[in-house]
Amino acid sequence: MSTYKISKLQVTNFRNLNPDIITFSSGINCILGENGNGKTNILEAINVLATKKSFRKNTSFPQFLSIDGGKPEIIFSSVVENGDKEVMSYTSKMTNENVLWFLDGAPVKKRLDIKVVFINPFDSYGFHNSASDRREWIDYFLSQLDDQYKKQLARYTIALRFRNTLLSKKPSRFKEQILASDSELAQLSHFLTNKRVEFLEALEPLIGETFQALFSERHSLKINLDSRIIGMSVENIQKLFANNLESDCERGHTSYGPHKDDYVLLFDGLNSFDFCSLGQQKMSYLSLLFAYIELFRYKYMSYPIVLIDDVSGELDQHRWRRLVEYLEKREFQVLITTANEKFKEELDRISGANNIHIRNGSIIH
Template sequence: MIIDKITLTNFRNYQKQTLALGSGINFIIGANGEGKTNFLEAIYVLAMAKSYKVEDQDLIRFNEEFAKIQASIVNNKLKTELTLIISEIGKRALANDKEVKRLSEYIGHLYIVSFLPEDMNLIKGSPKDRRYYFDVFLGQIDKEYLRDLADYKRLVRQRNELLKKMSDAENNDETLLDVITEQLAKNIDIISKRRSALIADINRQIQEAYHQLTQLEKNFKLEYLPSITESDTSKYLKSRYRQDLVSGATNYGSHRDDYEFILDSMPARLHTSQGEQRAMIIALNIVLSNIVNKTKHSRPVFLLDDVFSELDQKRQNRLLECLLGTNAQTIITTTGFQDIADRYLKNGKIFRVRKGYIKEESFNG
């Protein structure tokens, strides 16, 4: 899968920008604050129909009424024209000029795997950050998971509203609470099974990907930490009624799950440097790309923002070698390319960003 051509209109600091991207590695070069990250964010928004960090209104260029992202996506020789329009009254998503109203039907037209500034919180950040990261990935390749997750969130909201009403009442009939809890338990079991399967799939490849990138003989794996480990989820939730009634909220379930990054048998959040964390997340990206390719028979587009920071020259070039090995379209932002070997620059495309405008330039190495 590749983005053949993309046009931004009134998106962030871009007034009107059209780019024809290469099928290999695309280097987006420029000083900080010029719009490199905004360009990657536009592709993310086109793929996911939402930003990873701000509300929709913040994506619209100052003093404009709408933002629009259009792209030609080529997947196994089939071309799809994607359009996403963001305005004060909402969003419109179109595929080949036909409006797509359900999120679950839209996501999957453009597969992406991303390394963005916020992803550096993945290892040491909150469980919410990690759940969001893996849920976004699973949602791209499994529409049923996306629907199950939406159903789960709806049930949690209903259950929390009921718990608050019951905590204020003198006599509590638990009949309705039992019904919602049993429905919730079924969703928890489905979500937990899918999350666990993903981590097992990742762990079959992550060690080798990390070694190829770093040349270090370290043991690297991920662990899935569900908040409920008992076999009978419904029974466990019912045994916690008193706690839930006191707090007026559902204290256990998929919204309390977590993931742990383990390096040499220790939680990586406790003893790894920024550079090590960066390498771990990049290795994870490569594995996720492999999983998409295996599941959907299509390589996702890599979006890598400031990925070379804190990687020495050898690791930078090993990363580029790994990316070339995937045959995936890659879009990398960086402030310069002085440490990048000439062969990667010659075989890729170079774009320069200045004040919200991107222009292709030739390599004169």
């Protein structure tokens, strides 16, 4: 896999951002400005360029489009560098109907596989309080590491939707159709569960190490998969579906499977969802994200682009400094925002950091 860093970006008709050329360094980039001026929009623009999606939930093209835009299209123009130091122009043209990509001016069928990780400690609340958020977190990051997982997860979603449609509408001979299709669903469930277990086992030793590196505190952190089908064969998973068919018919949906799994983050042996303070939960969540970034490096010998939205309100000054020291020692490209003057002072101490100032959607030079 090629690793990419972004060196220049210009966006047209995206939220409140003016079409200024923004220049980034390959290391730490500090995006500074008052709240509401467009700092997070820069991070979002990079995320959309890389993935076609926002890190904000329930956001699509109409929300991206600038209210002042004369044309219903958004242009993302960038210069990127791959791991071989090759520089190329990469452009994306987005409308409500489709997205087109251009590499060095020529149209291409697929977008560049630019990996990004967005970090916002506010997301810690959802992760610690919602099983669906935890499943979404694992599925998203595991899919970045494993294309097969991503493909089989998509197949599982389609097969599950088909089964649930039969359960809710109950057409003629629907039980026979379900029993015939449960073989595929069981195989997919077995595959996804094993991949999740492997992912968590690879992540586990890195979480505690990362927590100590970030916050200078030693704690045991472990994340477990809570699933009824761990260790089961494909045949036994299929039997489980068959045994629960009658109750599924009453409910109108499938009651067991990877879509019902949950994850338990243990902090010194205790369930962090129930026993940790909000501060410990946020520190654990940050450690989990940076541990994933290290796992990404081990797998691909490269780093994703790391987008960090203002963490200054979530950490005290001592932990800001630890975070800054941690980032200085890493080799990944970082874009970090803040409106906090004291945190800005910490960022200003970073040797070689690139400061980007934004006001009312414009880059101030």
